Amino acid sequence: MSGTPAPTGYWCEVRAEGLVYGTGATVPYVLGTFATPSPVLALRWLRAEARRIANRLDPDPHHSPWARPFPSAPHPPVPDCPTQLRTWAADPQWHRIARAHLTTSHPLHATFPDADCTYTLSAHPVRLPTHPAHRRTPPRRSLYILTPTPP
DSSP: OOSSOOOSEEEEEEEEEEEOTTTOOEEEEEEEEEEESOHHHHHHHHHHHHHHHHHHHSOOTTTOSSOOOOOOOOOOOOOOHHHHHHHHHHOHHHHHHHHHHHHTTOOEEEEEEOSSEEEEEEEEEEOOOOSGGGSOOOOOOOOOOOOOOOO
16 A cells, blocks of 8 residues: 555646747647546547647548648658647557556646647646535525416
8 A cells, every 4th residue: 555545536638838929928728628537538538639639730631531641842840749649649558658657646748849839738636525524515506487477
């Protein structure tokens, strides 16, 4: 027994961070969040988000009905973020390692630089209170149904 309780949930987040045109300031922006009790579901959501971002940046010509493969022109060397995201999302060995990492209460971060932005996918183990008195209960609301008054 390691002495630390197992996490009761996972908080996942996808962030983009880049320069704001004309200001020179770097600003982070949260693209999506997800909470789940399972490390498998956390990694599944992160993989789906990686594919979603990759397809928005550069549609995969092999799976897109409207984007056709074409010869590429020479371009300056910049990180190919969409390809890195797709490769990361499809790597089963990395996901086995990531799952083991998450279940031992360690946070997970994957960062993918692009030409003008950096994308970070992360999952953090969280511990939720187990005692019912510590849980926040929603306020009770009354439901009123308006009925017409008889004439």
